[in-house]
Amino acid sequence: MRFLSEEDSAALVTEELAYGAVREALIAAxxxxxxxxxxxxxxxxxxxxxxxxKSAASANLAGVKIGSYWPDNTTGPRHNSxxxxxxxxxxxxxxxxxxxxxxxxxxxxxDAVAANTLANPNATTLTIFGTGHQAFYxxxxxxxxxxxxxxxxxxxxxxxxxxxxxELRNANLPATLTEAEQAVTEADIxxxxxxxxxxxxxxxxxxxxxxxxxxxxxxxxKQELPPDxxxxxxxxxxxxxxxxxxxxxxxxxxxxxITAIGHVLTGxxxxxxxxxxxxxxxxxxxxxxxxxxxxxxxxxxx
Amino acid sequence: MRFLSEEDSAALVTEELAYGAVREALIAAxxxxxxxxxxxxxxxxxxxxxxxxKSAASANLAGVKIGSYWPDNTTGPRHNSxxxxxxxxxxxxxxxxxxxxxxxxxxxxxDAVAANTLANPNATTLTIFGTGHQAFYxxxxxxxxxxxxxxxxxxxxxxxxxxxxxELRNANLPATLTEAEQAVTEADIxxxxxxxxxxxxxxxxxxxxxxxxxxxxxxxxKQELPPDxxxxxxxxxxxxxxxxxxxxxxxxxxxxxITAIGHVLTGxxxxxxxxxxxxxxxxxxxxxxxxxxxxxxxxxxx
Numbered sequence: 008m009r010f011l012s013e014e015d016s017a018a019l020v021t022e023e024l025a026y027g028a029v030r031e032a033l034i035a036a037x038x039x040x041x042x043x044x045x046x047x048x049x050x051x052x053x054x055x056x057x058x059x060x061k062s063a064a065s066a067n068l069a070g071v072k073i074g075s076y077w078p079d080n081t082t083g084p085r086h087n088s089x090x091x092x093x094x095x096x097x098x099x100x101x102x103x104x105x106x107x108x109x110x111x112x113x114x115x116x117x118d119a120v121a122a123n124t125l126a127n128p129n130a131t132t133l134t135i136f137g138t139g140h141q142a143f144y145x146x147x148x149x150x151x152x153x154x155x156x157x158x159x160x161x162x163x164x165x166x167x168x169x170x171x172x173x174e175l176r177n178a179n180l181p182a183t184l185t186e187a188e189q190a191v192t193e194a195d196i197x198x199x200x201x202x203x204x205x206x207x208x209x210x211x212x213x214x215x216x217x218x219x220x221x222x223x224x225x226x227x228x229k230q231e232l233p234p235d236x237x238x239x240x241x242x243x244x245x246x247x248x249x250x251x252x253x254x255x256x257x258x259x260x261x262x263x264x265i266t267a268i269g270h271v272l273t274g275x276x277x278x279x280x281x282x283x284x285x286x287x288x289x290x291x292x293x294x295x296x297x298x299x300x301x302x303x304x305x306x307x308x309x
Numbered sequence: 310m311r312f313l314s315e316e317d318s319a320a321l322v323t324e325e326l327a328y329g330a331v332r333e334a335l336i337a338a339x340x341x342x343x344x345x346x347x348x349x350x351x352x353x354x355x356x357x358x359x360x361x362x363k364s365a366a367s368a369n370l371a372g373v374k375i376g377s378y379w380p381d382n383t384t385g386p387r388h389n390s391x392x393x394x395x396x397x398x399x400x401x402x403x404x405x406x407x408x409x410x411x412x413x414x415x416x417x418x419x420d421a422v423a424a425n426t427l428a429n430p431n432a433t434t435l436t437i438f439g440t441g442h443q444a445f446y447x448x449x450x451x452x453x454x455x456x457x458x459x460x461x462x463x464x465x466x467x468x469x470x471x472x473x474x475x476e477l478r479n480a481n482l483p484a485t486l487t488e489a490e491q492a493v494t495e496a497d498i499x500x501x502x503x504x505x506x507x508x509x510x511x512x513x514x515x516x517x518x519x520x521x522x523x524x525x526x527x528x529x530x531k532q533e534l535p536p537d538x539x540x541x542x543x544x545x546x547x548x549x550x551x552x553x554x555x556x557x558x559x560x561x562x563x564x565x566x567i568t569a570i571g572h573v574l575t576g577x578x579x580x581x582x583x584x585x586x587x588x589x590x591x592x593x594x595x596x597x598x599x600x601x602x603x604x605x606x607x608x609x610x611x
Contacts, residue, residue: 096384098387
């Protein structure tokens, strides 16, 4: 059995590796030879400590990601992630990859892959809701696919907002703390990376042509986007059955068309067709992303 | 992260260790602080290759067992098993234990624990249906808890039956190939360890006082016992919600009482109350057995 420790995988991962692996995974997700099994929510001895089992199979990979959230953990990250690849010849565990930092890259990469396809090519202003760990990686990944000249940070508290703006500027990203309405009005791309359970902004603040990505909604009851946006915008996601169950698109009207981004990436479905088309991408997070990024990391060390 | 390879765990496991760990797990399974999450069936790149994720939490353990069945694997066992323990302080993976051979011990141990409680103390004749890998471990484990003087082997083919009888005799177990009706009539304890999808024998062949354990039924549609037996016998299992979904007791009448064996082990519920009472134990296999046996194995090496 191969093993990559958290230290190993964190040292190996890059935005480029994550982008390539996640793009491949999103395409694999729509292949008829792939299956994503239902996400299974579980918990630790203390029921407040939660973990989720996400498993999938594609034409050449199968395995499981254990994603954990231990809210009171003070000895390390509260979110952890371990990817388990099965040997397709024997069914035995082929590799275990600790992937807490990798998980942040892989999640941001899905939004970068979708935005690279769906956002207007001349997008320069990004608005980010949320100031947590993941929000940072979202900004970094999006800065790799568009020439951003402004990042509007919308924060729940001014203190968090200032700290996050400083963190982004420290990484040479052009961040400014901005109120929600102005931030949305100015945005070419909006990313929500929060734990919200109600809409973060108003639908009529969104300029036509904006690309909106909801990253934070990953459970029943979570909600980041205004419902009216889901009535009018073109809707995309990683995996429709999961996105409409635990993702942001659980709040989409039942009659709306929802396109798996993999079909856009292969050319089987249309993405953006006009500069003033508003697009929404919901990233619910799928196990194939984990299996492909773990495989890419293991490939680096032969 | 600690790792026990298949070679390590196979060298460490004993019937005594398995019996103790599984007894503890079956008691833990009925504690209000324990939760067994739904078993999640999945498959490999080739959908004929299957794996199941079984996860659970008790007052001090939580984790997952990946049980795989690769029917065409010729380079090793077709059944494999890997147990993953989560660190309850951080949510990170604390240990990975390869457990293909261990799994055979842990499954047999559940039947031994139940039989030790439910079978008549003077039981001497065991009848085993099935001649596969697991059947051998069942006989060995039951021979540890009752002074068996006869083991009736019921086989689908004579060749399999003779080979299995030879294997048991080689291990100093008093095995004889016997026809189903005679084997059932003579039995004090019956164990079914098959992949059957219809009853293996008739209910009226079973003498009052016999203890019957169904090991093989672990999926919807599987069935080893005659339905009439489930109408008249006292019914026990490892975990009622799982046993009535994927175990043998999916075929039990809805109105019947089903007792978790853990309650019998703690004295909270009655087991056998008379020598002529017929008892049925359904072992559907629960993740706590895996978590406890993995912990016991890791405890051996400090």
